[in-house]
Amino acid sequence: MTTILIRGARLPDATTTDLLLEGGVVTERGTSLSHRDATVIDAAGLLALPGLVDLHTHLREPGFEQSETVLTGTRAAAAGGFTAVHAMANTSPVADTAGVVEQVASLGAQHGYATVRPIGAVTVGLAGERLSEIGAMARSRAAVRVFSDDGRCVHDALLMRRALEYVATFDGVVAQHAQEPRLTEGAQMNEGALSSELGLAGWPAVAEEAIIARDVLLADAVGARLHVCHVSTAGSVEVVRWAKARGIRVTAEVTPHHLLLTEQLIAGSGDGGPYSHGYDARFKVNPPLRRDEDVQALRAALADGTIDIVATDHAPHPIETKECAWQEASFGMVGLESALSVVQAAVVDSGLLDWSDVARVLSRTPAEIGRLAGYDAPFEVGSPAHLTLVDPSASRVFDVDALRGKGLNSPYLGRTLPGRVVATIHGGVPTVLDGELRSPEEVTHG
Numbered sequence: 155m156t157t158i159l160i161r162g163a164r165l166p167d168a169t170t171t172d173l174l175l176e177g178g179v180v181t182e183r184g185t186s187l188s189h190r191d192a193t194v195i196d197a198a199g200l201l202a203l204p205g206l207v208d209l210h211t212h213l214r215e216p217g218f219e220q221s222e223t224v225l226t227g228t229r230a231a232a233a234g235g236f237t238a239v240h241a242m243a244n245t246s247p248v249a250d251t252a253g254v255v256e257q258v259a260s261l262g263a264q265h266g267y268a269t270v271r272p273i274g275a276v277t278v279g280l281a282g283e284r285l286s287e288i289g290a291m292a293r294s295r296a297a298v299r300v301f302s303d304d305g306r307c308v309h310d311a312l313l314m315r316r317a318l319e320y321v322a323t324f325d326g327v328v329a330q331h332a333q334e335p336r337l338t339e340g341a342q343m344n345e346g347a348l349s350s351e352l353g354l355a356g357w358p359a360v361a362e363e364a365i366i367a368r369d370v371l372l373a374d375a376v377g378a379r380l381h382v383c384h385v386s387t388a389g390s391v392e393v394v395r396w397a398k399a400r401g402i403r404v405t406a407e408v409t410p411h412h413l414l415l416t417e418q419l420i421a422g423s424g425d426g427g428p429y430s431h432g433y434d435a436r437f438k439v440n441p442p443l444r445r446d447e448d449v450q451a452l453r454a455a456l457a458d459g460t461i462d463i464v465a466t467d468h469a470p471h472p473i474e475t476k477e478c479a480w481q482e483a484s485f486g487m488v489g490l491e492s493a494l495s496v497v498q499a500a501v502v503d504s505g506l507l508d509w510s511d512v513a514r515v516l517s518r519t520p521a522e523i524g525r526l527a528g529y530d531a532p533f534e535v536g537s538p539a540h541l542t543l544v545d546p547s548a549s550r551v552f553d554v555d556a557l558r559g560k561g562l563n564s565p566y567l568g569r570t571l572p573g574r575v576v577a578t579i580h581g582g583v584p585t586v587l588d589g590e591l592r593s594p595e596e597v598t599h600g
């Protein structure tokens with residue numbers, strides 16, 4: 155494995171340091187470090203962040219390899235500065251057995267671009283009828299700690315209660331996709347004045363908020379950990395704030411797109427720019443883009459800690475299921491490659507969060523929620539060498555070349571975004587160098 159000497163990187167706490175990485179760990183930290191045969195990375199002007207950890211990625215393998223594979227998804231992750239991803243269970247077969255989760259984890263390890271931690275399904279086949287082999291997945295080599303039927307809501311209160319009771323026995327967590335199914339049948343966008351104007355079936359905020367309210371009470375009643383996926387409304391923030399004030403063990407995530415984009419994009423800007431025409435299905439996502447008031451509430455909640463983390467909900471889809479009529483299109487957006495830039499645009503450049511907050515919401519806390527070791531003391535001697543070097547002063551028009559997975563369904567194409575990932579290092583192995591993804595051979599040979 156190569157020895158790497160990083161010269162003059164600025165850390166999230168604004169101090170500047172050299173870092174020596176040997177054998178996959180940080181072995182020295184200080185000024186004017188030297189080493190005879192290290193690969194030197196000149197990090198003057200660059201910010202070093204801990205390797206980013208995504209708690210919500212759709213890798214699509216097994217079963218939907220036309221959309222993404224473990225290899226292509228982890229390449230997209232590396233390009234975005236991520237060194238670990240949690241892979242959602244809505245694959246085919248569904249990740250509801252020890253066999254499937256072990257397969258997904260070992261594919262990740264084989265490719266080497268990022269650590270892949272599978273998420274186990276809560277119910278068999280995501281069908282919402284019987285609990286899956288939760289214990290077997292937890293005890294398997296994949297050591298699953300996060301369970302989710304994401305894409306679907308565990309809406310049966312008894313099943314949700316049993317799942318919470320079960321995961322509590324081994325310190326696991328249920329990550330809920332909070333969507334009351336009866337209130338959202340046929341829903342196509344956020345419910346409100348705009349959905350009436352555009353003639354699209356509305357998705358009421360209460361369909362999300364009611365499930366979160368129920369689930370925090372269930373988690374409290376059984377003393378389990380609950381995680382809420384992709385919180386999207388101001389009302390959901392209020393429920394989570396209330397639950398945390400009561401001491402309920404709930405954590406919550408917000409996606410980059412819900413921090414930056416609003417439902418107005420669905421109407422189209424009509425200005426001839428990249429968002430000119432309406433009903434562009436790149437903006438169709440679950441949960442839907444909401445109002446500006448919701449975006450402001452989500453930003454404030456991330457800043458005050460009510461929302462714990464940012465998670466991408468990277469959801470690649472074949473282009474023909476996005477370049478079609480709005481009603482027929484799939485829900486979902488890719489997000490790994492753009493996440494850090496979007497977070498910078500939404501909450502860093504505006505002064506709401508600083509870079510140490512970003513390190514917390516995109517690395518330390520998601521690792522903690524997923525019970526993923528190795529992310530609690532980044533840059534300390536002895537810690538695993540997972541880090542990313544970024545140039546926050548860069549600005550670029552985000553285009554298809556920036557997309558490194560199979561999914562081209564990014565809502566940011568044609569948009570100017572700040573920041574750029576210059577290098578990503580996963581366990582001492584560079585996966586991105588000089589802004590370029592390294593080849594599978596380079597990555598597997600360290």
Ligand SMILES: NC(=O)N[C@@H](CC(=O)O)C(=O)O
Pocket residue numbers: 212244304305306331438439440441467469470485486487
């Ligand atoms: N977010 C989405 O719009 N789609 C996700 C499912 C999900 O996260 O609920 C997908 O799997 O495509």
Ligand SMILES: [Zn+2]
Pocket residue numbers: 304305306331383384440441
């Ligand atoms: Zn979801």
Ligand SMILES: [Zn+2]
Pocket residue numbers: 210212242304305467469
């Ligand atoms: Zn998802």
